[in-house]
Amino acid sequence: MTTTNAPLPTYQAKDYKSELKPIWCPGCGDFGVVQAIYRALAAIGRPPHEIAFVSGIGCSSRIPGYTTAYGFNSVHGRALPIAQGIKVASPELLVLVAGGDGDGFSIGGGHVAHAVRRNTDITYIVMDNQIYGLTKGQLSPTSPKGLHTVTSEYGSLEEAVNPLLYVLAYGANFVAQGTPADMAGLAEVIEAAIRFPGFSFVNVQSPCVTFGEDDQQVKNHRATMQSLAKLGHDPTDRLAAMGLAQKYGKELHTGVFYKNPDPPPTMNALIKERQQVLSEKAPPRSRIFDRFLQT
Amino acid sequence: MGMAGSGGDGIVSAGESLISAAAYEGYHAMMTKSFGSQVRGGESSCRVRLSTARVQNPGGTLDVAIALNWEDFLKFGAELPVSGDTVVIYDSKTGVEPGQIPLVGVTPKEVFAVPIGEMARRAAGTDKAKNSVVLGLIAGWFGIAPGSIVRGLNKKFAKKGPELLAANERAFHLGEEFAKEHPLATPRAMAPPTSSGSKMLTDGNDMCAAAAILAGCEFFGGYPITPSTEIMQFFTREVWKYGGAVVQAEDEIASIGAALGASFAGKKAMTATSGPGMALKTEILGLATIAELPLVIVNVQRGGPSTGLPTKPEQSDLFQAAFSASGDVLRPILAPTSVADTVDVTVEAFNIAEHYQTPVILLSDQEIAQRKETVDPIDTSRFTFIERKRPTAVDLQSYARFRMTEDGISPISHPGMKGGNYQGAGIEHNEQGNPTASGKVHAAMNAKRFRKLAPLQRRRDLFRIDGDPDAPFALVSWGSIAGVCREAYLRATAEGLAVKLLVPWLVYPVAEEIYREFFGSVRAGLVVEASHQGQLYRILRMYVDVPRGVTSFARDGANPIQPGDVVERLRAAALALQSPPSAQQIACEE
Amino acid sequence: MTDKTRSIDLANISLRDALDLAVLVEEEAKDRYEEFADQMELHHNPEAARFFRFMLAIEAKHESRLAERRRGLFGDEPRSVKREMIFDIEAPEYDEVRANMTVRQALGASLQAETKAFEFFEAAAGMVQMKDVQDIFTELREEEREHQALVRQEIARLPPEGPARDDDDEIVAL
Ligand SMILES: Cc1ncc(C[n+]2csc(CCOP(=O)(O)OP(=O)(O)O)c2C)c(N)n1
Numbered sequence A: 001m002t003t004t005n006a007p008l009p010t011y012q013a014k015d016y017k018s019e020l021k022p023i024w025c026p027g028c029g030d031f032g033v034v035q036a037i038y039r040a041l042a043a044i045g046r047p048p049h050e051i052a053f054v055s056g057i058g059c060s061s062r063i064p065g066y067t068t069a070y071g072f073n074s075v076h077g078r079a080l081p082i083a084q085g086i087k088v089a090s091p092e093l094l095v096l097v098a099g100g101d102g103d104g105f106s107i108g109g110g111h112v113a114h115a116v117r118r119n120t121d122i123t124y125i126v127m128d129n130q131i132y133g134l135t136k137g138q139l140s141p142t143s144p145k146g147l148h149t150v151t152s153e154y155g156s157l158e159e160a161v162n163p164l165l166y167v168l169a170y171g172a173n174f175v176a177q178g179t180p181a182d183m184a185g186l187a188e189v190i191e192a193a194i195r196f197p198g199f200s201f202v203n204v205q206s207p208c209v210t211f212g213e214d215d216q217q218v219k220n221h222r223a224t225m226q227s228l229a230k231l232g233h234d235p236t237d238r239l240a241a242m243g244l245a246q247k248y249g250k251e252l253h254t255g256v257f258y259k260n261p262d263p264p265p266t267m268n269a270l271i272k273e274r275q276q277v278l279s280e281k282a283p284p285r286s287r288i289f290d291r292f293l294q295t
Numbered sequence B: 001m002g003m004a005g006s007g008g009d010g011i012v013s014a015g016e017s018l019i020s021a022a023a024y025e026g027y028h029a030m031m032t033k034s035f036g037s038q039v040r041g042g043e044s045s046c047r048v049r050l051s052t053a054r055v056q057n058p059g060g061t062l063d064v065a066i067a068l069n070w071e072d073f074l075k076f077g078a079e080l081p082v083s084g085d086t087v088v089i090y091d092s093k094t095g096v097e098p099g100q101i102p103l104v105g106v107t108p109k110e111v112f113a114v115p116i117g118e119m120a121r122r123a124a125g126t127d128k129a130k131n132s133v134v135l136g137l138i139a140g141w142f143g144i145a146p147g148s149i150v151r152g153l154n155k156k157f158a159k160k161g162p163e164l165l166a167a168n169e170r171a172f173h174l175g176e177e178f179a180k181e182h183p184l185a186t187p188r189a190m191a192p193p194t195s196s197g198s199k200m201l202t203d204g205n206d207m208c209a210a211a212a213i214l215a216g217c218e219f220f221g222g223y224p225i226t227p228s229t230e231i232m233q234f235f236t237r238e239v240w241k242y243g244g245a246v247v248q249a250e251d252e253i254a255s256i257g258a259a260l261g262a263s264f265a266g267k268k269a270m271t272a273t274s275g276p277g278m279a280l281k282t283e284i285l286g287l288a289t290i291a292e293l294p295l296v297i298v299n300v301q302r303g304g305p306s307t308g309l310p311t312k313p314e315q316s317d318l319f320q321a322a323f324s325a326s327g328d329v330l331r332p333i334l335a336p337t338s339v340a341d342t343v344d345v346t347v348e349a350f351n352i353a354e355h356y357q358t359p360v361i362l363l364s365d366q367e368i369a370q371r372k373e374t375v376d377p378i379d380t381s382r383f384t385f386i387e388r389k390r391p392t393a394v395d396l397q398s399y400a401r402f403r404m405t406e407d408g409i410s411p412i413s414h415p416g417m418k419g420g421n422y423q424g425a426g427i428e429h430n431e432q433g434n435p436t437a438s439g440k441v442h443a444a445m446n447a448k449r450f451r452k453l454a455p456l457q458r459r460r461d462l463f464r465i466d467g468d469p470d471a472p473f474a475l476v477s478w479g480s481i482a483g484v485c486r487e488a489y490l491r492a493t494a495e496g497l498a499v500k501l502l503v504p505w506l507v508y509p510v511a512e513e514i515y516r517e518f519f520g521s522v523r524a525g526l527v528v529e530a531s532h533q534g535q536l537y538r539i540l541r542m543y544v545d546v547p548r549g550v551t552s553f554a555r556d557g558a559n560p561i562q563p564g565d566v567v568e569r570l571r572a573a574a575l576a577l578q579s580p581p582s583a584q585q586i587a588c589e590e
Numbered sequence C: 001m002t003d004k005t006r007s008i009d010l011a012n013i014s015l016r017d018a019l020d021l022a023v024l025v026e027e028e029a030k031d032r033y034e035e036f037a038d039q040m041e042l043h044h045n046p047e048a049a050r051f052f053r054f055m056l057a058i059e060a061k062h063e064s065r066l067a068e069r070r071r072g073l074f075g076d077e078p079r080s081v082k083r084e085m086i087f088d089i090e091a092p093e094y095d096e097v098r099a100n101m102t103v104r105q106a107l108g109a110s111l112q113a114e115t116k117a118f119e120f121f122e123a124a125a126g127m128v129q130m131k132d133v134q135d136i137f138t139e140l141r142e143e144e145r146e147h148q149a150l151v152r153q154e155i156a157r158l159p160p161e162g163p164a165r166d167d168d169d170e171i172v173a174l
């Protein structure tokens, strides 16, 4: 009698775990995120060397180093442009991008819309802790209005960015949210995001135990999170997704907000198509200068 | 005094208690800290230097070394150098015998294994009181400020309850008693302070932000980056009180953009960052130059390139500050050399920015920015604050924003000023501010933008020159390393070497005349700085005939330069003068 | 509890798969304790590290006992239950630890984990159809109960301790 119904993976989660010991603060949400990534990668089964994992700067951006994939811990806010370059240059790679909310929605915020628009087949995971971890607890773009931090002694005056709504509004074809409070669910959305053909975005509510708010820790997530699937949300309905995304910061929804049932071609596909069409009529390389001949 | 332990040992807070007690008593003091890269609970260390005279730098070899455990102590390597004369104190819990301490190549004469943890538990029931025991040991052996330390403990634990206070006091006294029961073979008590009266205890970042507000800065645009963030943090606490505002922008481009906007609107404005953020600001810096808008940009240098050594000092962004620009740009660069003079230099930066309508880069570094130092109370009445030249009613009748003037400075209007309307832009413009592609106008405007800064190069008050003007030997140094050179200069002079010292606050443009004069008598010397390339040395050689015997002594950041190193090289350079010229290169470490 | 496993049909699980599941549960807990011990060492908390290494040894022993039993009954038959299918059944959650935690708090974290495992096996025992599998799950549940008692005992033996370490002044930034 077989009691399991999943295809057996060729790689195990531990094959994606590097020797490097994370220096995150014990209890940091990012520990759960990296575990979920190991699992998602194992389920997909691509060998580590076929994976490029790009990040910016921040606590969360240390994540590629804790995997056995090719990692690129780049500069603050510029992971997406670098990742897109990698994907366009080597379409066969599985490209992951990760970083913090500051990295992604503050300094790198301008790049997100364009990454969505370009629609390369990459997966962007933001570890959203509503604070700047690495630089010791300053305001982040996702910090709730009124938050007291070392750069907002009297409370912040700005509204928080809503990453889910932003990315949906930019036109992304796959948008999901997870939390390390639900490891199975987190691994599942990351896996689904990676499998999705095109730009995919996963916002992970990954608490900072050192500078984060007491009521924003994993324990609270466990008590308050609501699964979108259980709520009966139809992930093919973009408008419904946007409606739910409005609750960002007030309610913690987990799962897939939106997944385009009919995904448009990726940039790589379009590039390939163009390459094919044009190469048919192209002269050989050796004749490249012929066009300059005056005939 | 150097101490190391792991996060939670509270070794840094012991250092802080000590230095604050010393400052209260009127000692001069300086403290630097160093950490592992874990956000929490890593290894940590601090160096405290106390003196009855001004402290110029964190010092070299330790007089006292305190190790709560050896593994952590050794991680700090050259930052905590021990010699045979160092009094070594460590927790006997480490199990190491006094004769077997793991320091390679040195055998300190006085070594004490002290049951620090055990005493803490005995006094307070917890290891957490170890730092109070350490303070007691220091007070006991070296006679440093016992009364003020206890007073400090009282303040520190006031909020935490009487029990905790009593426990820490007990721990302190146990330490003190231990020291008295085990006297040093060679007693080394600190002399009482010469000047009484409490001093300020502060760091360069706080001084920079406070001085900016003093100078009238009403807008700060920032983006967090170590080691500059405390400047923004200070602003977010204080600037509102003076009618100003802070924007923590989404990145460095936006933060300098917002600050430049505030300046366009007529306010004194500032932004602060470190090397990587500076790179992002480059384009808008160019805009500030051509739009002739006052702006102060602080770069608290750290080790680079890129993320580099973000918690360590280096002076390797000078080329970036001077040369990263599109087009012909001359922007003033000022560098403070201590926590105290950060105030003067910051005020000066605003004055120059406002007077010359130019971006000014304030090139600080991690050490000055983050070390704690005693500073004598500041009499703010000694400062003058310069405001940008506004158009008069007559000017406004036919206003030309970039009017050609003899000194290159044109009265500047701002939105809200009737008749002063103009288009600020990055495109080349004529006197009215209208776009032009005329080569003739471009040349004239470039000339104007350079001409207006010429007087700056004659500002002798932006240089500190000491020693006999005819001395054949010279030291030149800038930023935090200047303090090291100042001590080296004093020591070399005491040894009888005829040496003089030049320390610029104005690092760029190079004040050619001042250097020419300084180098006139010089036959040998050193330009001392913390970078790999010796960036100031190379820039000086672009503009000045640096005498052949003056070489670069440059060491990569995070590899401390000690006054002794400088004196030694200076001596070698002096000797080389008497031997064949090839030996002169000995003094060059590039 | 369904969120603790994925792709495992607990109600119809075979004895072999149940044993494999039990081995993996212990392995997962063991690995987690090892990570925690490493984290504590990196953050200079040797007391908590020592406790986590102690738990690691207990879980390792438990794991090898179960593995032996599985080998005795089913030899080298391939496993169809994989690590990727279980989620923190007996492993304490990542957010249970802190850099400056006390030994008492560390014990608290593992008490929670043992309680969690107890609840899992209890629910599983209630679900399964086959008697021999039910016996295994009941037995595992009882072992978790013993572990809980062991940890409680350790907690009772601890000397009273002060508040957690306060190393606020030693946070580093980049
Ligand atoms: C150009 C530049 N500006 C600023 C920094 C300093 N810096 C490093 S990480 C960071 C933000 C950290 O917050 P986030 O991106 O949310 O990540 P977390 O640490 O919370 O995971 C900042 C401002 C930098 N490294 N480079």
Ligand code: SF4
Pocket (backbone or CB within 6 Å): A023, A024, A025, A027, A028, A029, A030, A059, A060, A129, A133, A134, A207, A208, A209, A210, A211, A212, B039
């Ligand atoms: S500071 Fe916050 S985000 Fe950074 S490692 Fe620590 S807990 Fe995680």
